[in-house]
Amino acid sequence: MVDPLAEVVTMLQPETPLSKIVSGTGGWSVRRSEYGRPFFCVILDGSCRLAVDGHEPITLRESDFVLLPSASSFTMSGLEPATPEKINPSTVSLLHGEVRHGIQSGLPDVRLLVGYCVFGSPDAALLVSLIPQLVHVRGERRLGTIVQLVGEESREMRPARDVILARLLEVLLIEALRSTAGTAASPGLVRGLADERLALAIRQMHESPTQSWTVAQLAKVAVLSRSAFFERFRRAVGVAPMEYLLAWRMVMAKNMLRRKQGGVAEIAERVGYGSASAFSVAFTRYVGLPPTRYAREQVES
Structure with missing residues (x-):
């Protein structure tokens, strides 16, 4: 039997993404406008809020995974009220190798692994139109295991860390799309197959x-x-x-x-x-x- 999701994911050719650790403490809010680049986020510890234009705001918790296959404007913030600010990623503060938003000292309220995927297919825009524009996965055991491995690998400076992390993130992307059928997915192929x-x-x-x-x-x-x-x-x-x-x-x-x-x-x-x-x-x-x-x-x- 033909598997439509497998066909679409295979043709997308997901490649090694760029990623970084981000943490936040207190009142913070960051506004980003990222058109066309697939954005993903894994909550390693704590919780925060994500507001994607055109969608209801989501409170993200530990082990949640979010994918915006063709990211548009969105705001990420702490749970405390704060005025959104546009940032230049190259000028934000670093604390212990992490990008830190809000209060620059003490333990963070949330730690996230964020990054951008690369779809190698020349037809990426067309293929992306067939899948949900907002993927939010919570409570999936298999996905949770991969998220845990990603978190552990991101915290340690082990040999071949970048290679392992890249492969894990590719698997995470595919598993997230597959898992979305059991969630309140936005319209797309995955929701249709559910x-x-x-x-x-x-x-x-x-x-x-x-x-x-x-x-x-x-x-x-x-x-x-x-x-x-x-x-x-x-x-x-x-x-x-x-x-x-x-x-x-x-x-x-x-x-x-x-x-x-x-x-x-x-x-x-x-x-x-x-x-x-x-x-x-x-x-x-x-x-x-x-x-x-x-x-x-x-x-x-």
């Missing part, structure tokens, strides 16, 4: 992308009425069924063109288009370039 009815239709789209799917056919697979399926899919995944199918077909097509896995007509057929011309029109509208030019530019670069 719905047993919708998961049947999503797996069929990934398993048989060449089929000329309609909403009615997918609703039948999900054993739902057409209108109920459409609304349920849109609420869970964040886009309409045909929009999701189009996005996945374009990801597949771009990947095949980059890897030179056939001509335009062959690729058109493999991603569900009846003719090369229909595929070229759809690809150009979605990607901004005709498929032949896209393939040529990939070779030149």
Whole structure:
């Protein structure tokens, strides 16, 4: 059986992230605007608050994990009220090798491991649109074990520390996406797969992308009425069924063109288009370039 989440994560090509330890004491609040860079945060000790634009504020506790696959503006703060301040990461105070916010002495109220992932796929933006825009995982035993290992490794200066930490963080990223199905995930593929009815239709789209799917056919697979399926899919995944199918077909097509896995007509057929011309029109509208030019530019670069 095709695993849609495995396909998306594999194509994302998560790479070694950059990370640092951050601590905070007393009243502190930091405002960041990070567009397009995947931001993650692991709470090592204590608690703090995260407010992501467009989402309800979250109180984070020890062992919580947060991932913003395409981070926008957000505020991190202590539990005490404080006025947010914009900071230059290169000028903030360091205490015992940690970035310290708020009171610069004494034991911290919270210690976090924060950083930015790197998605190696040229289609990262398109793939990121298929997964939740806010991942918050709590109470997952497997994830908690990985978080504990990350915390231990981050505190010790052991041989090959950076290599081990990088690998652990990659596993943490994948496990977090997999664990999100059991949480109140924001709309995206993971939330759709958590719905047993919708998961049947999503797996069929990934398993048989060449089929000329309609909403009615997918609703039948999900054993739902057409209108109920459409609304349920849109609420869970964040886009309409045909929009999701189009996005996945374009990801597949771009990947095949980059890897030179056939001509335009062959690729058109493999991603569900009846003719090369229909595929070229759809690809150009979605990607901004005709498929032949896209393939040529990939070779030149």
